[in-house]
Amino acid sequence: MAGECEPHFRAVREAFEQGFQRYGELGAAVSVLVDGRPVVDLWGGFQDEARTIAWDRETLVNVWSISKGVTALCLAMLADRGQLDVDAPVVEYWPEFAAEGKQNIRVSCLLAHQAGLPALRAELPTDSHIDWQLMTEALAQERPWWEPGTALGYHWLTWGWLAGELLRRVESRSVGAFIRAEIAEPLGIDFHMGAPPEIDARIAPIAAGATQVAWPVLLYWLRTPHWMPMRMRSLGNPQQSEAKVDSRAWRSAEIPAANGVSNARALARLFGLLACDGNDDRGCLLRPAALERAIRTQSEGRDLLFGFRSRFGLGFMLDSEHLGISRGSRSFGHTGAGGGFAFADPERLLGFAYTPNRPHLQSRLLVAQASNLIRAIYASL
Numbered sequence: 498m499a500g501e502c503e504p505h506f507r508a509v510r511e512a513f514e515q516g517f518q519r520y521g522e523l524g525a526a527v528s529v530l531v532d533g534r535p536v537v538d539l540w541g542g543f544q545d546e547a548r549t550i551a552w553d554r555e556t557l558v559n560v561w562s563i564s565k566g567v568t569a570l571c572l573a574m575l576a577d578r579g580q581l582d583v584d585a586p587v588v589e590y591w592p593e594f595a596a597e598g599k600q601n602i603r604v605s606c607l608l609a610h611q612a613g614l615p616a617l618r619a620e621l622p623t624d625s626h627i628d629w630q631l632m633t634e635a636l637a638q639e640r641p642w643w644e645p646g647t648a649l650g651y652h653w654l655t656w657g658w659l660a661g662e663l664l665r666r667v668e669s670r671s672v673g674a675f676i677r678a679e680i681a682e683p684l685g686i687d688f689h690m691g692a693p694p695e696i697d698a699r700i701a702p703i704a705a706g707a708t709q710v711a712w713p714v715l716l717y718w719l720r721t722p723h724w725m726p727m728r729m730r731s732l733g734n735p736q737q738s739e740a741k742v743d744s745r746a747w748r749s750a751e752i753p754a755a756n757g758v759s760n761a762r763a764l765a766r767l768f769g770l771l772a773c774d775g776n777d778d779r780g781c782l783l784r785p786a787a788l789e790r791a792i793r794t795q796s797e798g799r800d801l802l803f804g805f806r807s808r809f810g811l812g813f814m815l816d817s818e819h820l821g822i823s824r825g826s827r828s829f830g831h832t833g834a835g836g837g838f839a840f841a842d843p844e845r846l847l848g849f850a851y852t853p854n855r856p857h858l859q860s861r862l863l864v865a866q867a868s869n870l871i872r873a874i875y876a877s878l
Contacts, residue, residue: 498510498513498514498539498540498541498542499539499540499541499553499554500526500537500538500539500540500541500554501535501537501538501539502536502537502538502539503536503537505536505877506529506536506537506873506874506877507877508873508876508877509527509529509537509539509870509873509874509877510537510539511873512866512869512870512872512873513525513527513539513541513870514541515866515869516853516866516869516870517541517542520865520866521855522542522853522855522866523542523543523546523548523704523853523854523855524540524541524542524543524544524552524556524558524701524704524853524854524855525540525541525542525552525761525851525852525853525854525866526538526539526540526541526552526556526760526761526762526850526851526852527539527540527761527849527850527851527852527870528760528761528762528764528765528766528848528849528850529765529847529848529849529874530765530766530769530772530847530848530849531769531845531846531847531878532773532846533769533770533773533777533846535762535765535766537874538761538762540552540553540554540556540760540761544556544701544702544854545701545702545704546702546704546705550701552701554762555687555699555760556699556700556701556760557687557689557692557696557699557700557701557758557759557760558700558701558703558758558759558760558835558837558852558853558854559700559703559742559748559755559756559757559758559835560757560758560759560764560833560835560837560839560852561755561757561833561834561835561837562653562754562755562831562832562833562834563757563759563764563830563831563832563833563837563838563839563850563852564657564690564752564753564754564755564756564757564831564833565656565657565660565753565754565812565831566768566812566813566814566829566830566831566839567676567680567688567690567757567767568657568660568661568664568672568690568753568754568812569608569660569791569810569811569812569813569831570680570767570771570782570783570791571664571672571675571676571679571680572604572608572660572663572664572791572811572812573783573787573788573790573791573811573812574679574782574783574787575664575667575668576787576790576791576811577783577784577786577787580667580668581604581663581667582604583603583604583605583608583790583811584603584604584605585603585604586600586601586602586603586604587599587602587603587604587607587663588600588602590604590663590666590667591637591662591663591666593634593637593638594637596637596638596639597638597639597640597641598640598641599612599641599645601645602641602645602646603646604663605795605811606645606646606795607659607660607663608660608795608809608811608812609649609795609796609809609810609811609812610649610650610651610652610656610796610807610809611645611646611647611648611649611650611795611796612641612645612652612659613641613642613643613644613645613648613650614636614639614641614642614652614655614659615642615650615651615652615653615655615727615731615802616642616655616727616728616730616731616734617635617636617639617655617730617734617735618639618640618730619635620734621635621734621735622735623735623736623737623738624735624736624737624738624741624746625735626654626735626737626747626750626752627746627747627749627750627752629658629661629662629671629750629751632655632658633658633659633661633662636655636658636659636662637662642727643801648798648801649796649797649798649799649800649801649807649809650727650800650801650802651800651802651803651807652731652754653731653732653754653755653802654731654752654754654755655731655754656753656754656812657672657752657753657754657755658752658753658754660672660753660812661751661753671691671751672690672751672753673689673690673691673751674691676688676689676690677689680767680782684766684767684770684777684782686759686763686766686767687759687760687762687763688757688758688759688763688764688767689757689758689759690751690752690753690756690757690758691748691749691750691751692748692749692756692758693749694745694749696758697745697748700748700758701854702743702854703742703743703835703854703855703856704854704855704856705855713804713805714803714804714805716804717803717804718804721801721804724801724802727801727802728802731802742756755834759852760850760852761839761850761851761852762850763850764839764850764852765839765848765849765850766848767839767848768830768839768840768841768848768849768850769841769846769847769848770782770848771783771788771829771841771843771848772841772842772843772845772846772847772848773843773846774788774843775787775788790811791810791811791812791813791829792810792811792813792815792827792829793810793811794808794809794810794815795809795810795811796808796809797809797817810829813829813830813831814829814830814831814832814840815828815829816828816829826844827842827843827844828840828841828842828843828844829841830849832867833852834856835853835854835855835856836851836853836855836856836866836867837850837851837852837853837867838850838851838867838871839851845875845878847874847878849870849871849874851866851867851870853866
């Protein structure tokens with residue numbers, strides 16, 4: 498293990514070390530900022546399963562659904578600039594979206610996983626994930642699985658194309674291009690969506706990991722079998738080839754729900770900035786009023802797909818009893834399927850990120866290691 502950790506946060510170092518010993522992490526990094534100041538920046542383990550390439554300071558990894566949190570920030574920035582009205586119908590920006598009775602779905606409803614579009618009914622070709630036009634046209638023509646606005650159902654992949662196409666219609670830039678020009682380059686944030694080949698050598702492959710469905714999810718599915726077709730379509734349509742996340746095709750595509758590439762240091766800095774009212778010495782990323790609107794509760798309840806009780810703002814996951822992301826009621830961020838997590842706690846001026854490369858799936862969206870790290874942080878404050 499390498500990096501820096503202030504003495505007062507030694508419990509975080511200990512929890513990080515336990516992740517390799519107790520939970521079988523292969524490689525990972527954790528970073529914490531308090532009031533804009535780095536207090537933890539650690540990394541360790543290996544990039545590859547053969548354990549021949551050590552994880553180093555500049556190692557990057559696919560951060561899965563943490564990508565949604567960064568994309569949500571992009572939409573909040575557009576709203577802050579007056580380019581996007583989150584209370585307006587989506588069709589005001591994306592006319593084709595009106596098909597199949599979707600003309601009244603509002604932007605806020607779409608961003609909060611309430612649009613009823615977590616899956617596509619028509620079978621799509623393998624690896625359609627990398628075809629932006631195919632995916633967005635299919636979603637524009639899709640019929641909602643439930644009455645929009647009446648329920649919460651996690652759009653685990655489709656959210657990215659829905660939010661991303663909305664941004665593209667407003668901005669005439671892709672999500673990746675917007676992130677690069679408005680966040681990554683001006684702030685020096687090492688985050689990529691549509692990663693260029695020149696950084697491939699820095700990206701750790703995704704290792705084999707746990708893929709079983711958690712027991713609470715299986716039990717919920719047995720009690721609600723009428724949603725099974727939607728769930729199966731959500732999880733397996735389109736199918737991915739075995740190469741998927743480690744292929745150049747996956748990395749160069751823009752999949753705003755799942756293929757951001759970054760590391761803990763960059764994400765903790767980004768969310769740490771948001772925890773401090775969106776300001777740092779390089780300028781203002783998001784004004785406080787716009788941030789407050791983005792993290793106001795928009796949807797809350799039991800998720801129709803997975804059975805968990807969740808709470809969302811305008812794309813951000815919010816603190817909840819199930820998620821347990823912090824002890825701050827105003828905290829927000831996003832988990833990642835690989836066990837990663839990034840969040841901001843404005844009450845403690847805290848930014849946190851954890852980025853591993855071995856996927857885990859347990860009974861909660863957060864795996865045990867991320868939970869242990871967060872407990873250690875709050876015990877150290």
